[in-house]
């Protein structure tokens with residue numbers, strides 16, 4: 001018989017534990033040529049930028065180096081403002097380790113120009129949310145911004 | 159099967175740490191390749207993408223992530239990965255797409271960004287070792303190469319200085335390559351004096367850690383003839399897999415390559431490769447591997463390779479230039495991109511467009527090879543003009 005016994009608890013299987021130090025590698029990432037500029041604008045000037053492909057009439061947000069559709073190098077940078085539209089949202093009740101969240105959170109997909117940013121929603125009552133709702137990015141104060149997507153604290157109803 | 163030609167090629171610079179994202183690196187190589195043959199993305203029917211393990215760039219399902227940078231948006235796109243052999247294997251993968259009659263044009267794009275791994279990409283290799291019999295020893299990939307190099311050297315009585323000669327040959331060629339990440343000349347003494355990592359492997363016996371991308375454009379015969387006066391034909395392809403247990407391979411002779419090379423030569427109608435091939439791009443992540451692979455490619459008699467190297471046989475102006483590009487040792491080693499770089503080198507050399515590093519004598523037939531997976535896969539492409 002291929003499986004001679006039925007094991008009900010993972011811990012009862014016979015295994016070799018390599019130890020926590022076993023896989024000592026991490027990844028780090030660069031924002032890239034376009035991403036570097038996007039995040040510098042966010043950090044220094046509190047602005048969100050997209051790049052526009054005139055040929056395809058698309059403004060990518062966050063800004064990208066090239067148009068995936070026609071392969072043009074994108075050089076037209078557009079200040080797309082901090083306002084967008086709630087394209088979709090969800091209420092999150094459990095963590096990724098499948099534990100109950102103490103404070104259920106709200107995550108939105110926010111349409112800005114032709115881009116879609118996933119981010120937290122704040123300063124809102126979950127009952128009042130609706131798809132199509134105008135929202136605005138609430139930025140962290142200048143001194144707390146680090147050039148990260150979390151320089152946007154959250155989006156809030158406009 | 160239809161005849162397939164290489165009609166364009168493009169590389170990024172190979173660098174230690176790129177600001178560009180993996181997508182952006184791919185875009186740069188791909189758009190350079192398209193420009194080189196006057197094509198636009200809309201002229202491309204499909205994309206054959208290659209990149210080695212996801213872990214290197216730190217992005218799971220890296221093929222999908224990279225697709226837009228490879229020109230894959232809204233196109234039939236497929237990824238292959240066979241570790242280090244990926245860069246040449248992706249060419250074979252693209253060749254299938256066009257030779258089959260399914261597509262007239264195909265972009266082959268390979269990318270690797272090794273610098274994302276901290277502290278070192280070596281750590282990702284831990285999980286390729288047998289989980290039960292090897293991992294508990296906390297092995298490093300270098301162990302295998304050191305064991306292999308020692309076995310190879312002792313089998314034929316080669317010295318570390320003999321191996322260093324191969325590093326110097328390739329690194330000298332690489333100095334002339336515009337994509338190379340090195341500028342300085344390296345001597346045999348430099349190699350011998352570099353720190354020992356795992357005896358007999360010293361630091362300069364090994365290719366560097368690099369970021370980069372490479373792309374070539376493939377086209378079916380009628381399209382290729384319309385695009386260029388000098389299509390470089392893919393004359394033969396071959397690939398094989400030896401045992402998955404690295405320890406039961408022949409360590410002094412790359413049997414995984416022997417069969418792949420014979421397969422490619424048979425398809426290309428080559429009976430005496432050592433006489434008929436004009437330029438060779440054996441896979442050279444280590445200096446001894448360049449020599450080891452020259453033997454596996456049937457381009458040098460076993461145990462006579464160092465003698466030929468010392469006689470200048472493999473120099474740029476020798477009878478059979480070895481790694482005229484500079485190879486992984488001389489240009490850099492962004493894993494999958496490095497193999498494709500070798501095929502791009504055949505393209506430029508056979509067209510007489512290799513600039514300062516052009517091999518004299520109008521070479522007509524070349525072979526490129528890469529090696530990887532669990533150190534038992536090899537892929538071979540023979541190209542001719």
Ligand SMILES: [Zn+2]
Nearest residue numbers: 053056067070
């Ligand atoms: Zn476009």
